[in-house]
Amino acid sequence: xxxxxxxxxxxxxxxxxxxxxxxxxxxxxxxxxxxxxxxxxxxxxxxxxxxxxxxxxxxxxxxxxxxxxxxxxxxxxxxxxxxxxxxxxxxxxxxxxxxxxxxxxxxxxxxxxxxxxxxxxxxxxxxxxxxxxxxxxxxxxxxxxxxxxxxxxxxxxxxxxxxxxxxxxxxxxxxxxxxxxxxxxxxxxxxxxxxxxxxxxxxxxxxxxxxxxxxxxxxxxxxxxxxxxxxxxxxxxxxxxxxxxxxxxxxxxxxxxxxxxxxxxxxxxxxxxxxxxxxxxxxxxxxxxxxxxxxxxxxxxxxxxxxxxxxxxxxxxxxxxxxxxxxxxxxxxxxxxxxxxxxxxxxxxxxxxxxxx
Amino acid sequence: xxxxxxxxxxxxxxxxxxxxxxxxxxxxxxxxxxxxxxxxxxxxxxxxxxxxxxxxxxxxxxxxxxxxxxxxxxxxxxxxxxxxxxxxxxxxxxxxxxxxxxxxxxxxxxxxxxxxxxxxxxxxxxxxxxxxxxxxxxxxxxxxxxxxxxxxxxxxxxxxxxxxxxxxxxxxxxxxxxxxxxxxxxxxxxxxxxxxxxxxxxxxxxxxxxxxxxxxxxxxxxxxxxxxxxxxxxxxxxxxxxxxxxxxxxxxxxxxxxxxxxxxxxxxx
Numbered sequence: 290x291x292x293x294x295x296x297x298x299x300x301x302x303x304x305x306x307x308x309x310x311x312x313x314x315x316x317x318x319x320x321x322x323x324x325x326x327x328x329x330x331x332x333x334x335x336x337x338x339x340x341x342x343x344x345x346x347x348x349x350x351x352x353x354x355x356x357x358x359x360x361x362x363x364x365x366x367x368x369x370x371x372x373x374x375x376x377x378x379x380x381x382x383x384x385x386x387x388x389x390x391x392x393x394x395x396x397x398x399x400x401x402x403x404x405x406x407x408x409x410x411x412x413x414x415x416x417x418x419x420x421x422x423x424x425x426x427x428x429x430x431x432x433x434x435x436x437x438x439x440x441x442x443x444x445x446x447x448x449x450x451x452x453x454x455x456x457x458x459x460x461x462x463x464x465x466x467x468x469x470x471x472x473x474x475x476x477x478x479x480x481x482x483x484x485x486x487x488x489x490x491x492x493x494x495x496x497x498x499x500x501x502x503x504x505x506x507x508x509x510x511x512x513x514x515x516x517x518x519x520x521x522x523x524x525x526x527x528x529x530x531x532x533x534x535x536x537x538x539x540x541x542x543x544x545x546x547x548x549x550x551x552x553x554x555x556x557x558x559x560x561x562x563x564x565x566x567x568x569x570x571x572x573x574x575x576x577x578x579x580x581x582x583x584x585x586x587x588x589x590x591x592x593x594x595x596x597x598x599x600x601x602x603x604x605x606x607x608x609x610x611x612x613x614x615x616x617x618x619x620x621x622x623x624x625x626x627x628x629x630x631x632x633x634x635x636x637x638x639x640x641x642x643x644x645x646x
Numbered sequence: 647x648x649x650x651x652x653x654x655x656x657x658x659x660x661x662x663x664x665x666x667x668x669x670x671x672x673x674x675x676x677x678x679x680x681x682x683x684x685x686x687x688x689x690x691x692x693x694x695x696x697x698x699x700x701x702x703x704x705x706x707x708x709x710x711x712x713x714x715x716x717x718x719x720x721x722x723x724x725x726x727x728x729x730x731x732x733x734x735x736x737x738x739x740x741x742x743x744x745x746x747x748x749x750x751x752x753x754x755x756x757x758x759x760x761x762x763x764x765x766x767x768x769x770x771x772x773x774x775x776x777x778x779x780x781x782x783x784x785x786x787x788x789x790x791x792x793x794x795x796x797x798x799x800x801x802x803x804x805x806x807x808x809x810x811x812x813x814x815x816x817x818x819x820x821x822x823x824x825x826x827x828x829x830x831x832x833x834x835x836x837x838x839x840x841x842x843x844x845x846x847x848x849x850x851x852x853x854x855x856x857x858x859x860x861x862x863x864x865x866x867x868x869x870x871x872x873x874x875x876x877x878x879x880x881x882x883x884x885x886x887x888x889x890x891x892x893x894x895x896x897x898x899x900x901x902x903x904x905x906x907x908x909x910x911x912x913x914x915x
Contacts, residue, residue, distance in 0.1 A: 343814050369817040382815040386833040395829075396819035447819055 295355050297321070297483040298451055302339050303348030304332075311335045311507040312348070317451070317483035324486045324498035324515070328526060332507040333487045337455050340485065341376055342369035353450055370399070375449030379456040381440040383428035389439050390415065390424040396447035414442040418476070433461040434469045441476060452477075452484040458493055470496055491530045495519065503527050521567060521644050534568040534612045540643060551609030554585040554638040564643050570603060570615040572640035576633040577624050584635035592630045595621065606634060676894065683891050684884040691888040699866045700874035700889065707782065707870060708850040711789035712797075715846050719797040720839070724827070726798070727805035738802075745795045752791055753859025760787060760860075784861035785868050789850035796849055797842040804838030805831070841904055848900045852893060 298317040304310070311332040317323045327333050338344035340351060342358065350360035353374070358367040383392050391398075393414055397407035415421055418438040428436060437457060444452060457473060458466050474497050477484055486497055494501045494515055501518045503511040503526070511523045522528040528535030538547040543558035545566055553566060574580070580587060590608025597603075601615045604626060614634065616626075624632065657665070684691065691697060725731070726738050744752055760767040760778045770776040778784040812834065816826045832839070854872040861868040863877065871889055878886030 341814075341818055343817070369814070370820050370822055372818075373820070374818060376815070376818040378811070378815055382811050384812060384816075384830060384833075386836075395816070395821070398829075399816070399819055399821035399825050443819065 298340070298351070298353055298485065300340065300351040301349035302336060302346050302351065304335050304339050304344060305347050306335060309335075309507060311339070313502075313504065313507070313509045314349075315485070315502060317485055319482055320480075321500065322477050322484040322486060322498045323500045323502060324488055324494035325502050325504055326488055326491060326494045326518075326527075326530070327504035328489060330506075331504045333489070333504060334455070335507075336504070337376075337453055337485075337487050340451075340453060341374055342367060342372050373447065373450045375444030375447055375452045377437070377440045377444050377452070377454040377457050380460050381428075381436045383431075383436055383439055383443070385428050387427070388424065389420055389426050389428070389431070392428065392439055393420070393442045393446050395443060400447070411442070411446045414446045418442040432465070434465045437461070437469055437473070441473070445476075445480070449482065451482050452480055454484070454486045456488055456490075457486070458488075458490065473497060489530075491519075521565070521642060523565060528567065532570060534566075534570060534573075534610075536566040536568070536610050536612075538564055538566060540564045545641075545643060547610050549610060551588060553610070553641060555643045556638045556641055560643050560645060562645065564645055567642040567644075568612065568636060568640060570613045571601075573612055573614040573634055573636045575604065575606075575614055575616055575620065575624060575626070576635065579633050580635045582635075583637065585638040586641075587633060587635045589631070589633050592626055592628055592632060594628070595626060606632060608634065679887065679890055679894065682887050684888060687884075688888055688891075691885050692892070694885070696865060696869075696874060697885065697889060700869055700871045701892070703782070703785070703866070703869065704851055704871040707785045707789055708847050710786045711793055711850040712843055712847045714786070714790050715794035715797045716839075716843060719794045719842075719846075720801055723798045723801035724805060724831075727802045741795055741798050743795075744792055745799075749792055749853065749855025749857075750859050753788060753856035756788060756791060756856060756860040760784075779860055780862040780864065780868060782861075782867055785857055785870060788856040788860045789853045792853050792856050793846045793849035796845040800838055800842030800845060801835065804835040804842075808834055844900055844904060848897065851896060 296319045298315060300315045301313075302315065303312045309332065313332075313336065315323070315325070315336070325333055325336060335344065339346045339359070345361070345366055346359050347361060350362070351358050353372065356367075357363070357365050358372050359365065384395065387395065390408065390411070394402075394404075394407040394411040397410050398404070402410060415424060418441060420435075420438060420442060423431065423435060423439075428439070431439065437460070458470055461469055470493065477486075477497060486493065488494060498515055501511075501513060501515050502509055503518065503524070505524060505526055511518055511527055518527060519531050522531050522533055522535050525535055536545075536547050536549070536553070538545040538553075540555060540560050540562060543555050545553045545555050545564060547553065547566075555566075574584070579589075588608055588610075590606040590611070592604060593607040593611075594605040595602060596605075597618070600618070602618055602621050604614045604616060604621075606612055606614060612634065620626075624630070626632070692701075722741070726734060726741070747755075757764060757779060759765045760770070762768065762771050762777060762779065767778065770778070778787055808831065812830055813826050816830045821829065852872060853870070854876070857868065857870060858873055858876075863869050863873050865874075869877070871893055875886045875889045875893070878884075878889060
């Protein structure tokens with residue numbers, strides 16, 4: 290780990306699968322956790338199969354530390370078994386006929402360790418992931434969270450050069466997900482190699498990753514620290530999963546003319562030209578009558594849809610601009626909100642994030 | 647309510663009548679066998695030398711045929727299910743031929759291939775002094791020929807139905823192809839392996855046509871249970887019926903065993 294530029298994952302990946310093509314670059318430093326975030330069908334699984342070696346890439350190259358594992362131009366293709374990439378699969382893929390202990394020891398057995406030696410060597414991971422009490426169980430007798438820990442122990446026991454996690458929390462029910470996510474975060478911090486986390490859940494990315502790569506339609510649409518991406522989403526997908534309104538327009542002298550109609554007052558006049566405007570749904574207020582007060586941005590619209598989200602209610606309003614607004618349940622009653630109710634919207638200029646896009 | 651559901655499920659007589667006839671037709675012979683069984687001196691008949699010889703020979707050859715089919719049939723099933731090679735479709739078609747071929751024809755075909763003057767048999771004879779026709783190994787050859795397709799087809803089906811996800815996972819853990827086959831694939835298709843082996847054994851046990859054609863009918867050497875039943879029919883009917891009863895019991899045991907334990911969980915998830 291002396292020279293970071295040669296260590297970690299350096300990949301340029303092009304894969305054709307019929308109509309769909311994946312073309313992207315990915316660099317992950319040792320000790321770094323990168324989340325690849327994208328909707329279904331974005332190419333996340335294809336990327337993962339390419340990295341692991343289950344699908345040979347058609348263009349580009351994949352380098353893991355100082356070893357090229359796939360490079361079609363140079364006719365290099367190292368098979369999955371020899372890449373030493375630990376994978377935690379979606380649904381975990383534990384071997385149903387083997388006990389927890391034998392699942393964890395599987396990689397070591399495959400590496401040529403005898404049964405005894407493999408069990409001794411896997412003991413460390415059994416202990417670290419608190420699996421000692423479950424060692425004799427079969428995967429069918431485990432809860433989702435336990436199965437996930439077994440999958441992680443099984444991957445880490447092979448001492449992999451890199452770790453890949455494919456939707457590691459999607460198989461869990463919501464009640465246990467938060468807890469497991471926190472645990473997982475701790476284990477990922479301890480792993481010294483590069484980690485790639487493939488997910489469609491922005492919360493996974495926010496909690497577990499240092500950096501986010503957003504993948505849509507086989508292309509990277511945004512890349513940055515989780516904070517940057519959450520604050521300044523550059524596509525409607527990122528905005529919607531991160532719970533933001535994202536509007537496109539042109540800024541001039543502190544006023545943004547929106548491409549889809551309407552205009553908004555920016556917090557300042559510093560940004561000029563094509564911009565993106567991000568507004569948190571909770572930063573917009575709804576009113577029955579034209580509001581008095583300090584809010585600089587006031588416009589009128591019609592309620593399109595009402596959706597309870599936790600203890601809040603997300604209201605979509607058709608207007609110029611159309612936005613989603615988070616309000617309290619009592620506000621819905623007070624304002625008598627139903628579909629097609631006419632409402633006024635307001636938001637302070639200071640609530641707007643305006644940035645060049 | 648009761649009236650309605652009864653009228654809804656009771657079939658019209660043009661269906662019911664032939665159905666009952668078919669059921670009777672299939673069960674009456676078995677009942678006839680049971681009625682005609684010489685229960686009084688059944689034990690004496692079954693412990694006679696002819697019976698014991700035939701029983702022992704049948705068990706030995708059927709088990710041998712099942713083992714051979716297992717050792718070469720499972721790899722062939724894997725090849726047919728998992729690898730791409732020229733003529734794979736043809737190979738799969740050829741595998742099923744013994745299933746539909748009349749066993750007597752199979753016996754003649756075996757003679758032409760492995761007989762003393764046969765395609766391969768002449769060399770077996772001249773180089774190694776191996777003669778298959780009219781020997782106990784010949785019985786095993788005939789039974790394997792007829793029964794092995796059951797194993798191949800069962801196992802190939804299971805391999806096709808098996809999700810490759812677990813095998814992929816094993817590969818990422820550093821397992822080579824042989825390790826994956828041995829430690830993941832085989833255990834996962836275990837139920838189908840057993841089902842295929844049981845079907846193969848049952849088919850081998852009942853083999854008649856190919857055996858009598860290729861291996862003859864020598865008491866103690868090639869006279870298996872079905873052949874002893876056939877011979878008994880000419881002379882000692884009681885013996886034929888008693889030995890038939892044994893074959894019937896084995897068949898029922900196979901059916902019950904397969905239905906309750908293996909067929910339903912054919913490909914484990």
